[in-house]
Amino acid sequence: xxxxxxxxxxxxxxxxxxxxxxxxxxxxxxxxxxxxxxxxxxxxxxxxxxxxxxxxxxxxxxxxxxxxxxxxxxxxxxxxxxxxxxxxxxxxxxxxxxxxxxxxxxxxxxxxxxxxxxxxxxxxxxxxxxxxxxxxxxxxxxxxxxxxxxxxxxxxxxxxxxxxxxxxxxxxxxxxxxxxxxxxxxxxxxxxxxxxxxxxxxxxxxxxxxxxxxxxxxxxxxxxxxxxxxxxxxxxxxxxxxxxxxxxxxxxxxxxxxxxxxxxxxxxxxxxxxxxxxxxxxxxxxxxxxxxxxxxxxxxxxxxxxxxxxxxxxxxxxxxxxxxxxxxxxxxxxxxxxxxxxxxxxxxxxxxxxxxxxxxxxxxxxxxxxxxxxxxxxxxxxxxxxxxxxxxxxxxxxxxxxxxxxxxxxxxxxxxxxxxxxxxxxxxxxxxxxxxxxxxxxxxxxxxxxxxxx
Amino acid sequence: xxxxxxxxxxxxxxxxxxxxxxxxxxxxxxxxxxxxxxxxxxxxxxxxxxxxxxxxxxxxxxxxxxxxxxxxxxxxxxxxxxxxxxxxxxxxxxxxxxxxxxxxxxxxxxxxxxxxxxxxxxxxxxxxxxxxxxxxxxxxxxxxxxxxxxxxxxxxxxxxxxxxxxxxxxxxxxxxxxxxxxxxxxxxxxxxxxxxxxxxxxxxxxxxxxxxxxxxxxxxxxxxxxxxxxxxxxxxxxxxxxxxxxxxxxxxxxxxxxxxxxxxxxxxxxxxxxxxxxxxxxxxxxxxxxxxxxxxxxxxxxxxxxxxxxxxxxxxxxxxxxxxxxxxxxxxxxxxxxxxxxxxxxxxxxxxxxxxxxxxxxxxxxxxxxxxxxxxxxxxxxxxxxxxxxxxxxxxxxxxxxxxxxxxxxxxxxxxxxxxxxxxxxxxxxxxxxxxxxxxxxxxxxxxxxxxxx
Numbered sequence: 001x002x003x004x005x006x007x008x009x010x011x012x013x014x015x016x017x018x019x020x021x022x023x024x025x026x027x028x029x030x031x032x033x034x035x036x037x038x039x040x041x042x043x044x045x046x047x048x049x050x051x052x053x054x055x056x057x058x059x060x061x062x063x064x065x066x067x068x069x070x071x072x073x074x075x076x077x078x079x080x081x082x083x084x085x086x087x088x089x090x091x092x093x094x095x096x097x098x099x100x101x102x103x104x105x106x107x108x109x110x111x112x113x114x115x116x117x118x119x120x121x122x123x124x125x126x127x128x129x130x131x132x133x134x135x136x137x138x139x140x141x142x143x144x145x146x147x148x149x150x151x152x153x154x155x156x157x158x159x160x161x162x163x164x165x166x167x168x169x170x171x172x173x174x175x176x177x178x179x180x181x182x183x184x185x186x187x188x189x190x191x192x193x194x195x196x197x198x199x200x201x202x203x204x205x206x207x208x209x210x211x212x213x214x215x216x217x218x219x220x221x222x223x224x225x226x227x228x229x230x231x232x233x234x235x236x237x238x239x240x241x242x243x244x245x246x247x248x249x250x251x252x253x254x255x256x257x258x259x260x261x262x263x264x265x266x267x268x269x270x271x272x273x274x275x276x277x278x279x280x281x282x283x284x285x286x287x288x289x290x291x292x293x294x295x296x297x298x299x300x301x302x303x304x305x306x307x308x309x310x311x312x313x314x315x316x317x318x319x320x321x322x323x324x325x326x327x328x329x330x331x332x333x334x335x336x337x338x339x340x341x342x343x344x345x346x347x348x349x350x351x352x353x354x355x356x357x358x359x360x361x362x363x364x365x366x367x368x369x370x371x372x373x374x375x376x377x378x379x380x381x382x383x384x385x386x387x388x389x390x391x392x393x394x395x396x397x398x399x400x401x402x403x404x405x406x407x408x409x410x411x412x413x414x415x416x417x418x419x420x421x422x423x424x425x426x427x428x429x430x431x432x433x434x435x436x437x438x439x440x441x442x443x444x445x446x447x448x449x450x451x452x453x454x
Numbered sequence: 455x456x457x458x459x460x461x462x463x464x465x466x467x468x469x470x471x472x473x474x475x476x477x478x479x480x481x482x483x484x485x486x487x488x489x490x491x492x493x494x495x496x497x498x499x500x501x502x503x504x505x506x507x508x509x510x511x512x513x514x515x516x517x518x519x520x521x522x523x524x525x526x527x528x529x530x531x532x533x534x535x536x537x538x539x540x541x542x543x544x545x546x547x548x549x550x551x552x553x554x555x556x557x558x559x560x561x562x563x564x565x566x567x568x569x570x571x572x573x574x575x576x577x578x579x580x581x582x583x584x585x586x587x588x589x590x591x592x593x594x595x596x597x598x599x600x601x602x603x604x605x606x607x608x609x610x611x612x613x614x615x616x617x618x619x620x621x622x623x624x625x626x627x628x629x630x631x632x633x634x635x636x637x638x639x640x641x642x643x644x645x646x647x648x649x650x651x652x653x654x655x656x657x658x659x660x661x662x663x664x665x666x667x668x669x670x671x672x673x674x675x676x677x678x679x680x681x682x683x684x685x686x687x688x689x690x691x692x693x694x695x696x697x698x699x700x701x702x703x704x705x706x707x708x709x710x711x712x713x714x715x716x717x718x719x720x721x722x723x724x725x726x727x728x729x730x731x732x733x734x735x736x737x738x739x740x741x742x743x744x745x746x747x748x749x750x751x752x753x754x755x756x757x758x759x760x761x762x763x764x765x766x767x768x769x770x771x772x773x774x775x776x777x778x779x780x781x782x783x784x785x786x787x788x789x790x791x792x793x794x795x796x797x798x799x800x801x802x803x804x805x806x807x808x809x810x811x812x813x814x815x816x817x818x819x820x821x822x823x824x825x826x827x828x829x830x831x832x833x834x835x836x837x838x839x840x841x842x843x844x845x846x847x848x849x850x851x852x853x854x855x856x857x858x859x860x861x862x863x864x865x866x867x868x869x870x871x872x873x874x875x876x877x878x879x880x881x882x883x884x885x886x887x888x889x890x891x892x893x894x895x896x897x898x899x900x901x902x903x904x905x906x907x908x
Contacts, residue, residue, distance in 0.1 A: 195668060197768070199766045208731075210881045213753040214649060214651075215635070215851055216875075218749060218781065218850070221733070222754050224754035228685035228686045231679060232682045235679070275670075277660065279805040279806040280673060281676075282674075283672065292669065297671045299667045300678035300682070301770070301771075302678070303682075303759050304757065304762040306777065307755050309547075310484075313756070314651070315881075322678075327671055360766035396669045396672070398668055421669065
């Protein structure tokens with residue numbers, strides 16, 4: 001393993017420069033104007049895979065942005081690791097809040113500031129460089145496949161079709177993804193679950209037009225007031241969600257798992273200070289980590305109605321709207337919860353207003369069992385390089401493609417994220433620490449080694 | 455009186471064209487970009503007063519938009535009528551809901567569609583044309599003064615100073631205002647009261663930045679949810695307002711007054727059909743007319759927070775906002791109720807969020823006694839032209855300057871509104887019926903006649 005370390009040490013600067021090159025391509029999947037950049041970026045990824053040692057690398061067209069596939073098959077009797085990542089990035093607005101241009105990567109205080117540095121170019125590129133390391137040191141002990149898509153930031157609308165049509169191509173024993181965060185460099189952790197998502201939009205219509213609040217106020221149901229009443233009814237006094245059947249399929253965490261979670265480093269005062277709040281909030285009977293990890297939640301993501309400009313306008317609006325999402329845990333089903341949410345809002349519609357509820361894209365919750373071969377290999381790899389056992393944590397976010405992979409390919413996923421919660425994903429000044437980047441490249445070959453040996 | 459009718463018949467088309475000219479000026483007092491239009495409009499009003507027969511007309515500068523004053527003093531021993539109106543109009547958004555451009559007046563089905571057609575250009579202009587009629591037919595029997603301001607739609611912030619500094623100039627025996635509606639052409643009515651107004655804006659702050667709803671959702675108070683809970687708490691199950699002390703100073707209407715109100719023509723099914731609602735809403739124990747006339751109300755005028763664009767964004771927003779106003783009845787005080795509203799929202803702020811409540815301009819409720827000379831003259835004038843006694847009604851809207859006039863000038867106000875509730879004031883497709891416009895011009899000279907004779 002000394003050979004890996006030496007090779008990486010010698011090629012350190014080149015690895016970084018190659019990443020910076022990749023970060024200069026504004027591959028924003030949501031923007032039509034960046035369509036050509038997406039193709040440029042896909043081509044660059046393909047060339048990197050070939051240069052790193054792939055036997056083949058192919059750009060697959062989809063109805064949207066292309067998928068890049070690459071592989072090196074050393075021996076059909078050896079296990080196959082499928083690496084998933086994405087080369088597309090989030091939009092950059094508000095641009096004025098960036099301290100340096102999002103597509104001119106800037107290194108400051110040991111951090112790379114650039115859109116995509118952590119999410120996910122910097123992270124999937126570690127796998128490319130780890131792969132190169134193993135090839136160049138003749139120590140690759142697994143078959144390896146890469147699927148690097150270009151539509152993750154817009155909900156992967158064409159990935160399901162691609163996966164369904166290419167099951168043989170994608171056949172593997174485990175899927176390895178670096179697109180999450182760990183607690184800290186001092187407290188390495190592995191996400192063993194991501195929450196699912198249900199997302200609805202509610203439209204409340206009162207009168208057929210905006211009314212003068214003086215002439216009609218008091219005699220007609222106000223859609224904002226009615227919407228507020230409906231929203232207020234979604235949580236009881238203990239902040240439990242009141243939607244009938246919402247918790248039916250929740251698998252309660254075991255006392256052991258809760259004990260393990262409680263042992264993870266967490267400083268409530270630091271947490272509050274970072275958010276600037278004097279008090280925390282949440283479901284009675286659970287800690288903050290449990291509330292964001294093992295419990296389902298219901299959040300208001302947006303609300304609007306009536307006059308929202310400067311000053312005062314005495315309008316009784318015709319309509320009010322809200323965007324509402326729920327995070328789900330095993331074994332809740334996104335489809336079922338979405339239906340329950342829609343039914344709930346329609347069933348509690350107060351007299352005098354009409355409530356329409358509709359669905360946005362959701363996703364299923366996902367868990368990696370800690371006793372799986374995949375998890376054990378990842379944990380062993382991290383122990384090798386960090387010097388301590390990683391803490392298994394339940395992430396609060398959602399990665400909707402997980403359930404797709406499991407369903408279509410019937411293989412388990414392991415998340416080896418090397419980012420930090422402070423990386424400003426989707427926000428201005430996204431960054432990725434150099435030390436995390438190099439630590440990832442160092443750790444990944446150990447995963448392949450352990451996975452092949454197990 | 456035949457002379458009035460003939461003069462008006464002969465000049466009908468010109469009267470209308472002059473009004474259309476006035477409606478083409480986008481005199482939106484709330485928008486900085488229309489500052490020049492406000493001056494253009496004030497100048498046009500001044501010229502109209504002079505052309506109609508005023509001895510003098512002056513534009514008075516204020517800290518905001520100018521006030522136009524005009525007068526014709528025929529005899530110091532005769533009574534003086536002060537006509538109040540406003541040349542400013544409401545903003546026009548949402549523009550896409552207008553069937554014709556708001557500042558290109560369009561006549562359709564006998565109605566003038568334009569911003570300001572009813573509120574208040576079309577209505578104050580009736581007084582200018584009625585004045586012209588009396589001057590041209592040498593039948594003016596009162597002194598007449600006009601005060602046409604440019605800040606009514608933004609709460610008349612500078613009118614108090616103007617009135618206080620010009621008490622002698624504005625000295626009169628009655629103030630006549632056409633800025634309200636009547637029941638219908640078949641059921642002429644006179645507003646004997648307007649409601650007062652308190653208006654606050656509430657800002658709820660949770661975390662110090664927008665958060666990822668997956669990573670933090672469930673562990674931090676969501677400002678939208680908290681705002682909804684606060685709003686939901688403002689009405690009880692009988693739709694009474696729960697703010698402590700809110701009803702303390704309400705003078706309950708007498709059984710006689712309620713009986714009179716119940717006799718006014720009102721068709722609930724028609725009312726519902728016009729608004730497109732299947733059920734009405736309101737304070738238990740009161741009719742719709744009572745709810746909008748003799749009872750105070752609390753309405754949500756606007757709400758916003760989080761992501762309000764297309765599609766879905768999983769944000770847990772830092773802030774949520776609402777605009778909330780109350781309509782007041784005698785003897786509620788705007789100042790006191792505003793304070794109660796602000797205190798209420800601050801006192802019920804849930805843990806984990808900070809609530810800031812601030813004040814927008816309000817106004818006091820106002821009543822015109824039915825046994826006053828002013829009311830009697832107005833009722834007699836309407837009987838002359840409509841052929842029947844007008845019904846005294848309590849209007850739901852607010853004209854904050856009323857209390858100011860009464861306090862500073864010690865004169866009573868009479869409301870001769872010729873609009874209809876269906877005129878879409880403050881909304882897209884504001885309109886004013888031609889027949890109402892002409893009926894107003896026909897009726898107003900009779901008011902002057904009766905008032906002079908009483």
